[in-house]
Amino acid sequence: MNAAEELAKQWETLHLTKEESLCFHVQQEATRGHGNLCIVGKELVEKSVNSKAFRVTLSQVWRLEGWVKFKELGDQCFLLEFQKMVDKEKVLSGRPWFFDRSLLALQEVDETILINVLQFAYESFWIQLHNPPLATMTKLFGEAFASSIGPVIRVEVSANGHAWGRCLRVRVVVDLHKPLM
Incomplete structure (x- = not known):
């Protein structure tokens, strides 16, 4: 028996326990977030961005009526939460935005999409x-x-x-x- 057949035979013997095979169902109410006041952004740059300078600079440039919170999502990606819808619309309509000579790609939040599969292609x-x-x-x-x-x-x-x-x-x-x- 070769290695591939041996591995296939071992896989056949693996089974989930009753506890491991339980499903988790998400209630509709638990999935309602506050994405309507959020934008996801990605700094399209090879080097890492100074996140404090990024937050301070963009907050000053945008001159918003309310506050904006920045949450790092990793890989130069940020979640921006706005206090007011008018501020979110101002930022989106003022595109394109640049920081440190690099493009900041923005997109509306789709709460059904996983963070790690977001694509900033447009x-x-x-x-x-x-x-x-x-x-x-x-x-x-x-x-x-x-x-x-x-x-x-x-x-x-x-x-x-x-x-x-x-x-x-x-x-x-x-x-x-x-x-x-």
Whole structure:
């Protein structure tokens, strides 16, 4: 009998005890958290981040109405809990954020996802389309052009769908694992 067959035979003899085979069922009420006031962030940097400087600097830059609590999750990942929803929305809408010249990727909390499987693959950025012909300074053109980069969130235009200025601004979701075009 070879080693693989011997190992398979030993595995067949293993069994869970009655106590070990009991299931644990989570009640629906126990899973309700406060994730609606939280964001998960990851500093996309190779070196470790000074967590105290990170907390102090971002708290000052954001100028929030209420408090924000930072909880380290490991691997440059943080849970940010806000006192007020308006502060959470301000931080999300002000993206992208950088600390120590590195991108801080943010995402809404999904309480059903395990912390160790969170992926920070996308981040939204404002892009500027400079010097297009005046006739193309429209919402339709901005959406069509910027969709080649990623999903378009918003084109900064007036109520009639036109923009006048030096550039056409478009907010786009960028895949962080792909090179920019």
